[in-house]
Each structure stands twice: as structure tokens, then as C-alpha cells.
Amino acid sequence: MSDLSSMRLLLGVGAGIAAYKCADLVRRARERGAEVQVVATESALHFVGVATFQALSGRPVRSSLWDEAAESAMGHIELARWATHILVAPATADLIARLRGGNADDLLTTVCLASAAPLAIAPAMNAQMWAHPALQDNLACLMQRGVRVLGPAHGSQACGDVGAGRMLEPLELLDALAVPVSTRLSGRRVVVSAGPTYEDLDPVRFLGNRSSGKMGFAIAAAANAAGAQVELIAGPVHLATPPGCRRINVRSALQMREAVLAAAAGADIYIGAAAVADYRPASTAEHKIKKSGESIALQLVRNPDIIAELGAGARPRLLVGFAAETCDVISYAQAKLVAKGLDLIVANRVGPDAAFDREDNALTVISADSVIELGSGSKRQLAARLIELIAAPAWRGRRLSNRHPLDLEVKILDPRLGSIWPLPDYATPGSAGLDLRACIDAPLELHPGVSQLLSTGMAIHVADPGIAALVLPRSGLGARHGIVLGNLVGLIDSDYQGPLMVSCWNRSDTRFTIAPGDRIAQLILVPILHARLRVVDGFEASERGAGGFGHSGRS
Structure with a gap:
């Protein structure tokens, strides 16, 4: 249960039959420590009365701009400033349209x-x-404006229909509000597979499994909330499409494979949460198989291993699999991680009382060098934790390698680059730096003590908040000729999109000539750790302490 003691929740109640759930929502929020102020539309109070909300919230219900006592002090502005979170529930079609229009x-x-x-x-x-x-x-x-859309759920409705449109339950809404909003996956393409696959035996029967798809749908929703462009490839489940996600429906493992391979081409992240059937019938009967004899023999053939196929080929930068096991969960998951070429695998225990078709779960995330417990909680909570882990700059940076190269966007500013002179590249498989060249029109004589800003003929966009680019001097130029960088090290942030320039400084006592196309510096990509400052009164003692000596041992 999430602690909401720092939350001042302004609950905007719309005029829908689901308003009855808001009474319980207020009670549950206060149990978790939140302060709650109800602001209802006047029509909403026909569904749930003022006395109910006031008794549960401990605060007067507000519903009118013409409340003389409140508005004499501009009460609507006071409410706007008081709230740390605003939740409109139920958000009716009319309310959504008015919010979109910016109505007041x-x-x-x-x-x-x-x-x-x-x-x-x-x-x-x-x-x-x-x-x-x-x-x-x-x-x-x-x-697009940053409003979070929570739900809806799929199920029976007051009108008698069954389908998407049910308001989420109060505890689900509070769990979602407790999860911090992140934009760490902004600009990223994420593909998520979810649900079971069905392998038809005949027009009536199929081989399937008990996957509900709830975990995968929650992951897709969390990735979208983190700013990603999400494609959700869903097996046969009756769940509402998470807002903002593009959904592709499939039935069989072969259909899932086709959709995943097409969607994963060019994707940044693939999360395979679907429970794909390992086997399918060798053939599907054209007509219903009739009952005959005491037993029936089925010939099954192996389905392709979709995520292993991705791991062995042209793959997204980050490949995340799932392992649902009934026993030895961690050891089986670790074996799958290696066998399928994954970056991460999410392990969970399944059985009659765990995981399938439940609202809660318990997950462990495993990489080549770590085991991370996400703990237990609702599937929405766990999905948010998983996406935060995947989006963390420290983790993404640590996983970069030559096996999973970063796609660096480059705009050519000098047509000679890529024609007369090669594009920046690594000189050897073990090289760390990309060569940068002087895109100048004539030889440049650099006098002692002088620096000159030179074009490299291109602009770059790193785009990944977990990565930065460094411009470093070439060791040979520095050691033999005294040619280094005027700013010593150039730092290029992930959101910079301008031209890449190099400041060359001649710190020697002799002139040096730079010719057009000469290699003058190198570009290195490094992971970035974001720090939060925590003020303390003092530090724990260390061997070095506050001493002024370094590795030389001299003071």
C-alpha cells in the first residue's frame, strides 16, 4: 500500500454513474494519508450527495463558481494552488471534450x-x-499536453453492455497516482507483446494458456506514460487498449511472430510479455473433430522462438523477455537470458494461486550481472517499476556495448564528408573514439598559443538522456605537436542538435599546419549518471579523509 501523506488530492467528480465509486476513493485516499478536496460538477451531485463527500473528506464540497463565501477570496485560484495532484473521476465524454477545449x-x-x-x-x-x-x-x-489517462477497464457496464469504458477501481487509481510521472522514454519506440496465443485444432477447439495479458497491457501503459511511442501486439484478450498505444491483434504464434518482427524493426526496446505457445498442431482440421475412441493422438510441431530470433538477428537496442515458471524460477530465467541473447529477463512464479489472471504479481529482473527484486504489488505498480528500471540512465549506459551499438543521428553539413573524406568511424574493433576531421577549405597555419574553432562538417543528436558525447584530443597530436583542445574536453548533451565544432589550440612554441580532412579530435560516447544532492551534517570517516594529498603521496 502506497503512502500518500504528502499528497493534496483535488478530486474532480464528473456526472456519471461511476461517481458512486468516488466515495470509496475518498475514504481509501485518506486511509493512506492524503488530504482530499472534492470539487464536483453540479450534475455529479445528483449521483452522490454533498453530505457523503463532506463526511468522508472532512472538507466542504465545492461545486460552483458563484459561491459567494469562497469566491470573495478567489477560491478557484486558492484550490488550484492548494492541489499537488488533480484527478477527474469519472471523466465523462463531455468533461473530456471540455478539458480538451480549455473551457473554464x-x-x-x-x-x-x-x-x-x-x-x-x-x-x-x-x-x-x-x-x-x-x-x-x-x-x-x-x-500530448501531459494529461495522464488512467484506464478505462473492460467489463460489464450500467447500460448492460460489456466492453471497454468501466472506470478503474479506487485502489487502482490511487496506485497509479502514487507512481511518479517520468518522461525518460520520450522519443523512444517501444514494442510490447502481451496475452496468450491460441493454436487452432479445428473450427471449435484450440490449444491455449491462461495468460490474461494484464501484465503486458500494464507495461504498455507505463511505457506510454514515460513518453514512449508504444506498439502493443496483443493475443486474444478482452482488455481495453491503453490510451496512446497502437494495438495490433493476433491469435496464433505465427501471427505473433510476423507482427513482432515487423514492429521491432527500428524499435528501441522490445518487451516480450506474451505467453507464446511453444507448439502448435501439425495441421488444423477443416471440420470439428468428432468424438471417437477412448483417446486421441495429436501431432504437434515446434513454434518459432520469437524473442530468440530477435536476439540473434537485427535487434532493438534493448531486448527484454519474460520467464513464467512453476519452480526454480531464477535458475531457469538465467538460462533463458543467455540462451536467447537477452539484455533483461523478468521472472515470476506461476501456478493456480499466482500470476495468471490476477491483479497482483511479484517480479524479479535479471541481467547478465545483477538480480533485482521489483517486489510484489499490483501489475500496474510493477509495470511502472519495470519501466523506471529500463529507462534509468545508469542501467541503459551500463548495457551499451559493441554488440548493441547506439544509433547516433548525424546531419551532414559539408558534402565532402562521406564522399571525399569518410564518415567518422572506429579505426579498429577495439577503438573507443570516432575520428573527427577538419572540414576546412585550405590549409590552416596555427601559430603558437593560438586556438581556432574548426568545423567537423556535421551536426549530431545523441537523443538518449542516458548518454553524452565527449570530444577529446588525439594523443599523437598532443604528445608530438602540442595540438590539444582549447576547452580541454568538449561535452555534448543528449538534446544538443547543433553543428559539431572542435577548438584546436597550439600550446607548443612552433607553428603547426592543419590540412583539409586531417583527423583533429575524437568523439567518445559515455553513459551518464544523474545524481540527487543529499545534504548531510558530516561524513563517515575514510582512510583519506580531508587530507590534501593525492596518489603521489605528497602533500
Whole structure:
């Protein structure tokens, strides 16, 4: 259970039948330590009364811009500044449209527009309304502005229909609000597979498994919330598509393979959470197989191992698999990690009382050199933890290697680069630096003590927040000729997109001539660790302490 003691939750209640769940949501939020202020639309109070919300929240319910007592002190601005989080639940189709339009025609929409607090909405409506293109267009616009869309769920509805559009349960909403919002995967393409596959025996029967797809769908939603462009390849499950995700439905393992290989081409990350059948019938009967005899023999053939195929070929930069085991979970998962060429494998125990078709789970993440316990929790919570781990700059940087090269975007500014002179490359398989050349029109005489800014003929965009590029001098030029960098080391952040320039400084006492196309520096890519400063009163004693001596041993 997440602690919400630092949360001041402004709960905007919309006029839908799901408003009855908000009474329990208020109670649950306060149990976890949150302060809750209910701001309801006037129509919402026809579903749940003022007295109920006031008794549960311990605060007066606000619903009107024309409340003289509150608005004499500009109460809508006071509410907007008070909230640390805003949740609109249920978010009806009308409320979503008004939020998209930036309307401020009642207290709730005015507060949403005036507040800097993160805004989340919990849609609740009929399945046909949820599927309407206008509604989906409104959601897409809100998500582009940073609004979190929580749900909806799939199930029976008050109108009698069954489908997507049920508001998430109160505990699910609170779990989602407790997870910090991240944009660490912004600009990344993530492919997630989820659910079971069905292998048809005849027009009636199939071989399948008990996977519900809930874990994979939660991962897709978490990746989208972290800013990624997500493609979700789903087996036959009845789950609502996470907002912002592109969904591709498949049935069999062969269909899953075709969709995954197509989607993974050019993807940055693949997360294989689907429970793909290992075997399929050698043939599918054209008509229903009739009962005959005491037993039946089925000939099964092996299905392709999709993630192993990705691991052995042209693969995404990061390959994440799942291992669902009934026993020896860690040892089996470690063996799969190696055999399939994965970067990470997520292990969990399955059985009659674990994992399949449940709302909770317990996961362990394994890499070549670490075992990380994500612990237990709801699948939404675990999905958020997994995505945070995958997106962490420290981990992504540590996994970079020649086997999984970084795609570095380069824009050619000098047409001679790539034609007369080769593009920057590694001189040998063991080289750490890419050669940078002087893209100048004529020989340049560099006098002693003088520095000159030279073009390399290109611009670069690292794009990965976990990586930075360093421009370093060439050791031969520095040792033999005294030619180093004017800024000693050039640092290029991941979001820089400008021209790549090199400051050459002649620190020797003789002139040096740089010819067009000469190699003048080298570019090195390094992982970045982001630090948080923690102020302390003192440090624990160390052998060196505050002494002023270094490795030379001299003070």
C-alpha cells in the first residue's frame, strides 16, 4: 500500500454513474494519508450527495463558481494552488471534450486550467462512446499536453453492455497516482507483446494458456506514460487498449511472430510479455473433430522462438523477455537470458494461486550481472517499476556495448564528408573514439598559443538522456605537436542538435599546419549518471579523509 501523506488530492467528480465509486476513493485516499478536496460538477451531485463527500473528506464540497463565501477570496485560484495532484473521476465524454477545449465554464474546469498540478483523468462511459473517433481524438490531444489517462477497464457496464469504458477501481487509481510521472522514454519506440496465443485444432477447439495479458497491457501503459511511442501486439484478450498505444491483434504464434518482427524493426526496446505457445498442431482440421475412441493422438510441431530470433538477428537496442515458471524460477530465467541473447529477463512464479489472471504479481529482473527484486504489488505498480528500471540512465549506459551499438543521428553539413573524406568511424574493433576531421577549405597555419574553432562538417543528436558525447584530443597530436583542445574536453548533451565544432589550440612554441580532412579530435560516447544532492551534517570517516594529498603521496 502506497503512502500518500504528502499528497493534496483535488478530486474532480464528473456526472456519471461511476461517481458512486468516488466515495470509496475518498475514504481509501485518506486511509493512506492524503488530504482530499472534492470539487464536483453540479450534475455529479445528483449521483452522490454533498453530505457523503463532506463526511468522508472532512472538507466542504465545492461545486460552483458563484459561491459567494469562497469566491470573495478567489477560491478557484486558492484550490488550484492548494492541489499537488488533480484527478477527474469519472471523466465523462463531455468533461473530456471540455478539458480538451480549455473551457473554464464551471468550477472544476476552471481549477484544472488554473492549476500547475499534474492532471489525471479516469474515463468512464459506454463502450460505443469510448470507441468514438472524436473521443479518442480528444484523449490524444490531452495526452500530448501531459494529461495522464488512467484506464478505462473492460467489463460489464450500467447500460448492460460489456466492453471497454468501466472506470478503474479506487485502489487502482490511487496506485497509479502514487507512481511518479517520468518522461525518460520520450522519443523512444517501444514494442510490447502481451496475452496468450491460441493454436487452432479445428473450427471449435484450440490449444491455449491462461495468460490474461494484464501484465503486458500494464507495461504498455507505463511505457506510454514515460513518453514512449508504444506498439502493443496483443493475443486474444478482452482488455481495453491503453490510451496512446497502437494495438495490433493476433491469435496464433505465427501471427505473433510476423507482427513482432515487423514492429521491432527500428524499435528501441522490445518487451516480450506474451505467453507464446511453444507448439502448435501439425495441421488444423477443416471440420470439428468428432468424438471417437477412448483417446486421441495429436501431432504437434515446434513454434518459432520469437524473442530468440530477435536476439540473434537485427535487434532493438534493448531486448527484454519474460520467464513464467512453476519452480526454480531464477535458475531457469538465467538460462533463458543467455540462451536467447537477452539484455533483461523478468521472472515470476506461476501456478493456480499466482500470476495468471490476477491483479497482483511479484517480479524479479535479471541481467547478465545483477538480480533485482521489483517486489510484489499490483501489475500496474510493477509495470511502472519495470519501466523506471529500463529507462534509468545508469542501467541503459551500463548495457551499451559493441554488440548493441547506439544509433547516433548525424546531419551532414559539408558534402565532402562521406564522399571525399569518410564518415567518422572506429579505426579498429577495439577503438573507443570516432575520428573527427577538419572540414576546412585550405590549409590552416596555427601559430603558437593560438586556438581556432574548426568545423567537423556535421551536426549530431545523441537523443538518449542516458548518454553524452565527449570530444577529446588525439594523443599523437598532443604528445608530438602540442595540438590539444582549447576547452580541454568538449561535452555534448543528449538534446544538443547543433553543428559539431572542435577548438584546436597550439600550446607548443612552433607553428603547426592543419590540412583539409586531417583527423583533429575524437568523439567518445559515455553513459551518464544523474545524481540527487543529499545534504548531510558530516561524513563517515575514510582512510583519506580531508587530507590534501593525492596518489603521489605528497602533500
